[in-house]
Amino acid sequence: MPTLKELAKRPERLTPGHRLCAGCGAPIAVRLILAAADKPVVVANATGCLEVSTTIFPYTAWNIPWIHSAFENAAATIAGVESMYRAKRKRGEIDEEIYFVAFGGDGGTYDIGLQALSGALERGHRFLYVCYNNEAYMNTGIQRSSATPLGAWTTTSPVGRVLPGKTQWRKNLTEIVAAHGIPYVAQSVASNWRDLVNKAEKAFHTNGPSFINVLASCNRGWRHDPADTLKIMQLAVDCCIWPLYEVENGVYRLTYKPKEKKPVEEWLKAQGRFRHLLAPENRHVVEAFQRYVDEEWERLLKKCGEA
């Protein structure tokens, strides 16, 4: 893995001057992932915050070839580009190695682009798909997605006398992707640069499809101070709500084990979207949340040979 000094010397592929919110987790993740690429990169970007905020016509914050895709087909777009690249390489029209990446939000990945993603993984294209996961449809004003956790307030999982926020637990997309049997799958977080760069580097060097699900906080939707972005994401990891692990050729490995597993309540307390859960009448939601996290964590530890 490159040192921090070496990484800092690499070209910035997502440059300053974009219009993402102060304290947004997405550009942190994107810059770290692209810094891990030691070869030229081509990006396809599904509709979402990252896309609209980095390409306000006639400007772009991208220093590299970049294609906007519709919500549902970023994986198909990058698969098409990669196929053309392979054909041109075979004909001797290109001789350098190029990496291909698709970025999508959780709405574009867990929900609307899932079939295109599944198809591209199954066909075995050599590309990296990154879900920058802020756990809701943030660009259109904070609606729930299938990545939104239990109990969270969003505009479509409201909080009141009838409902205590979202009533379903989130879908486990990382496991769904791993079930495709592709060579590299990982879960990471924008706040842990070493973990993310390491995983992105492995993904780029994978001869086949790779996938990284990276938790990237949205202070507007999660309702926290923009200055607390990194702290909040680290809490998700330390409460085992967002475990850091990878699946390399079917072998599970935990890449970070909290010294002390913190109660999920610490994570809930830190964000306005969960504030209502601290009321006594919603205690059962907090307990259900903790139970689910504990069960998932135990299952993961077993898969990783740690329990």
Ligand SMILES: Cc1ncc(C[n+]2csc(CCOP(=O)(O)OP(=O)(O)O)c2C)c(N)n1
């Ligand atoms: C087919 C389609 N449906 C709906 C929209 C409207 N839309 C634009 S961005 C967005 C939400 C994107 O959410 P997500 O993928 O999680 O990315 P984020 O904005 O959170 O970064 C929606 C619903 C669209 N552009 N295309």
